[in-house]
Amino acid sequence: MMNMMIIFLVMFMIGNLIFVSKxxxxLIVLLSLEYLVLSIFFFMLVMLIxxxxxxxxxxxxxxxxVCExxxxxxxxxxMIRTHGNDYFQSFNMLI
Known part of the structure; x- marks a missing residue:
């Protein structure tokens, strides 16, 4: 049980690291958020079992x-339809 908790903690930390660094x-931010949701789901599954x-x-x-x-x-x-790409540098928040 403790080894699984360490694996879930490492999964969660890797997802947070990707979220912060990229x-x-x-697109990468959304993928890292889905990875975080997946790691939380596995953690909840093991704990509820x-x-x-x-x-x-x-x-x-x-x-x-799924709604998220x-x-x-x-x-x-x-964002891709209005600005042509998904980089935040081309997205002006004031407009």
Whole structure:
């Protein structure tokens, strides 16, 4: 159980490291957020199996993570259509 906790912690830290280091590229930021959601899902799955609890909370978590992914993808598509790429340098926040 402790080895799995270390693996989940490493997965979460790698996702955070990618999120912080690649903050200028929207697609990589969205992919790292999905990786973080996946690592949190696996952690919750193992913990709920360990305490023998119902899995309805995981279904609710998956619903919200899918909505988050769809919202991020729609923002990415609208940004590419208006600005031509997904780099934050070309995106002016004042306009």
């Amino acid at each position: 903050h200028k590229h929207l 360990y305490i023998e609890y119902d899995m309805y909370l995981l279904m609710l978590f998956l619903v919200f993570s 992914g769809a919202l991020g993808l729609s923002i990415l598509v609208s």
